[in-house]
Structure formats: C-alpha cells, structure tokens
Amino acid sequence: MYLPPERVRTEPPSGGRPGLGSRTEPEPHRPQLHYTPAKNWMNDPNGLVWHDGEYHLFYQYNPEGDGWGNMSWGHAVSTDLLHWQELDVALPADDAEFVFSGCVVVDEHNTAGFGDFALVAVYTSSYPGTGIQAQSLAYSTDRGRTWTKYAGNPVLDIGSGEFRDPKVFWHEPDGHWVMAVVEALARKVVLYGSENLKSWTRLSDFGPAGATGGAWEVPDLFPLPVDGDPQNTKWVLTVSLNPGGVAGGSGTQYFIGDFDGVTFTADNLTSGSQDCSWVDYGRDFYAAVSWNNVPGGERIWIGWMNNWADAAHVPTAPWRGAQSLPRTLALRSLGGAIRLVQQPVKAVRTLRCGAASTLRDHEVGPGRTTLPVRGAVLEIAAEFELGTAERFGLTVRGGTAGEGTLVGYDTRSGELFVDRSSSGATGFSPGFAGRHGGPLPAVRGRTRFTAYIDRSSVEVFGDRGQTVVTDLIFPAPASQGLGLFAEGGTVTLRSLEVWHLS
Structure with a gap:
C-alpha cells in the first residue's frame, strides 16, 4: 500500500545543491553524482591510481575546446571517489605529440630510476607528423602535481599507427612489470614484460576473439576471486571496441581466464558480437579501466559515460563528457558460469x-x-x-x-x-x-x-x-x-x- x-x-531536501532542477539553472544537464570537468571535452579515463591517500583520475582532455582534439591528460583527485577536485592539466599536448590513453603505476622499488614511490605514467604518444603511435613515460615525485616526460621516449615503438592504450601492473610472482596494449585494427591485446618500465619484451598475444566489429582499445587485465574465495582466483581481460558495441557504436567486452605471467588464456572464448560477454548493455559506458594500488586489494573502475557515435553532439555546455559512477568489481558464479558483476562503490550511500x-x-x-x-x-x-x-x-x-x-x-x-x-x-x-x-x-x-x-x-x-x-x-x-x-x-x-x- x-x-x-x-x-x-x-x-528535494534542504541542504542540497541550490537550484537543483530549476529552470534557471545555467547548466541543467551538469551531473551531480558524476565527474565532469569545469569546461571543454573529456573522454577516456586514464592513469587511475591510489597514492598517498588520494584517488587520481586522469582523463583524455582538450584544454582548447569542447570537441575532440589537442589530446592531453586532465587531472582530478578525490579521497572518497565521489567528491573531486579538478587540478591543472597533467600532461599537455604539444607540437610534437598528442598524449593518448594510458596508466599510472607507483614505482615502489624505483625500478625506473625516477625515485622511490615515484608515480610513473605510461601513455601513448601520437605523433601528428607521422601518424605513429608509441608508448612513452612521464614521472612525478610530488604526488602527481607536476610531471616530467622521460628524455628517452618512446620506450616501445613498433612503427604502427594503431598501437595504443597501455595498462601496466606489477606481477609479483615473476617480479616484473606487465603491459597490456592493443594492436587496434588487428584486434589483438599484446602483453609485454619489463624489469624497469623502460625496456620491454613481447610476451604473448591474445585475439582476435569475441566482438571484432571495430577497433580494439583500452585493455585492462586483473585478478579477482570467484565468489569471494581467495583460493579460487581467475583473471579478467576487458577490451573496448568502436564500433561494434552491443547497443551500437562503442562498447566494452570481457574475457575470463588464467594468466601465468606470460600468457592470458580465456575460458569463455566466443565469436560474434551477439555471443560476447559485455560489461554494460547500455549505450554509454566505454573505455573503462581500473584503479591501481587500491588499499585492501579492491578492484574499482570507472568508464567514460558516452558513446563515440553520439559524443560530438551531446547537448551540454561548457563541458562535453562525463565519467560513470565508480564501480566495485567481483566475479560471481551464475547459471553454471563465472560472470563479472559490478556495483557502485558503497560510499554512494553516504549521499x-x-x-x-x-x-x-x-x-x-x-x-x-x-x-x-x-x-x-x-x-x-x-x-x-x-x-x-x-x-x-x-x-x-x-x-x-x-x-x-x-x-x-x-x-x-x-x-x-x-x-x-x-x-x-x-x-x-x-x-x-x-x-x-x-x-x-x-x-x-x-x-x-x-x-x-x-x-x-x-x-x-x-x-x-x-x-x-x-x-x-x-x-x-x-x-x-x-x-x-x-x-x-x-x-x-x-x-x-x-x-x-x-
């Protein structure tokens, strides 16, 4: 009843944002629960890392306007994944390179020589003059506030114009760094290994598999316990693609399997987009990647809440682009199969x-x-x-x-x-x-x-x-x-x- x-x-209760839902609100579509920059274009989340009490959110950003271009890394920090402080552009584009997607790691043991616990960004340099995409480094020793590009860039160059979006993590059993990066039009995730983040050796390839109707982008590879059992761990490989998503335009699929430090082997290999495992069945969740170094080992990720088929035209100003709610990931046994499940971080309830x-x-x-x-x-x-x-x-x-x-x-x-x-x-x-x-x-x-x-x-x-x-x-x-x-x-x-x- x-x-x-x-x-x-x-x-709406008192104490909320003034003007919530008002016709006089100057930005009626500005999200209240989701991160948006104050102005200009934003797309993929980049460099997600927890360090020294802060969650860092870097992202593809155009400092010059509300359309795609001048790709740089915007930057925001939070202590709770809900309230964000926008900081200065971290890695700006220049005449020599656009700064495409990538990741940030905490180099606890100074393997790269930039300093103990330095933050090291591993990103794709896109060179306007040649069209080549290669992997480069930048580092910060002041909690991510200022960054220096490595003088020896790029550190991984195969001469390709479709080689991008590195996600790097430390694989403790083997004591080395692992990079997952895509050969986009070959629909492959390629795994590389390194002792120092500077010299990389090709380990193995994965793909084509699953949905292959568009270019593969923004891979992520991480372990999760099944049904919360730490004795039963599987690895998850996520891959975004554009086009070819389940709802049209861009979308993100996942594979579950095993990783031995060299090769990822999937359990749920499928072919054809209708048979794929999708992380989200809506039209507006793309390029999701997870935070490195989260306390307690939780796996939390965030995605660009948009679709490449629509993104240039969404009716917002002076910004264009938003991030999803941060989501906690888990593996659950459902109907005889292991599935990736996700829910908003519990801190959302405090709102x-x-x-x-x-x-x-x-x-x-x-x-x-x-x-x-x-x-x-x-x-x-x-x-x-x-x-x-x-x-x-x-x-x-x-x-x-x-x-x-x-x-x-x-x-x-x-x-x-x-x-x-x-x-x-x-x-x-x-x-x-x-x-x-x-x-x-x-x-x-x-x-x-x-x-x-x-x-x-x-x-x-x-x-x-x-x-x-x-x-x-x-x-x-x-x-x-x-x-x-x-x-x-x-x-x-x-x-x-x-x-x-x-």
Missing part, C-alpha cells in the same frame, strides 16, 4: 538525504501511474513479482507531453532495459533514441534492480550488478516525475525505496 502522501517527500520514501505490495495495472515523489537526482531500489504484464517497471524523469525514461523488465525476452525514446532531447544524433537492454533471469518469479538517476544519465544495476545498463538522457529540467508502468497485464511491486541524493 502507499504511504500516506504527507509522509512522502515531494521536493542519501534522510529516510527513503517507500511503497510495498502494490499491484500495478496496465498503463502508467504517477507517484508522489519527484526528483532529478535519485537512488531507486525496486523488486517486482512477475504477473501477466509483458513489460513493466519505472518511469523516471517524467514530464509533460509524455516525456520520461523507462527503466524496466521485459518478460518475453528476459531483459532488463532502459528505453530513452521519449527521454527529452534525442534528435541531436541519429542513433541516440531507443531501447537498450541485457539478459537478467528472473529468480523465483521476481526481478530486482537499483537505478541511479542523475541530471543527464541513468545507471541501472540488475540483481546485485550481474546486468548493467548505462544511458545518457537529456530531459527538460522540470521533468522530475517518478511513476510505475505495466503493459499487457499486471505486475506486483513488492518493494520500492527512493532516496534523494545530495
């Missing part, structure tokens, strides 16, 4: 404002029902018991003239989905409007998910993160309605909890 209306919060508005054991009939809760920045946890409805779920960021985004479940296909066909501004890019979803089996006749709604995005995590859908949306600022819908029959809402987030 419904809570009495007077007990349900209908406006909740007061108690949740709740609704329990409510039958949802055909059509749409408006709830007495409104908001542009929300956390929503829902559980439904299947009935006769073919599709059902929530309408978020609802407004006049039928505006709203559907977050729901399709019983015919067994899919969790986001439908942004009527989400607001959609005409700026031909493929933007539409429905995106992924498989989510019902458990004992029920389905559950948690959705994080921000001013210009929806991130949905089905059944503790086994299926994730991330989509950008650009509704009118006043469109803050929340409702329920069912099509083709009825469904029972067993529980609904809604928190405003500040």
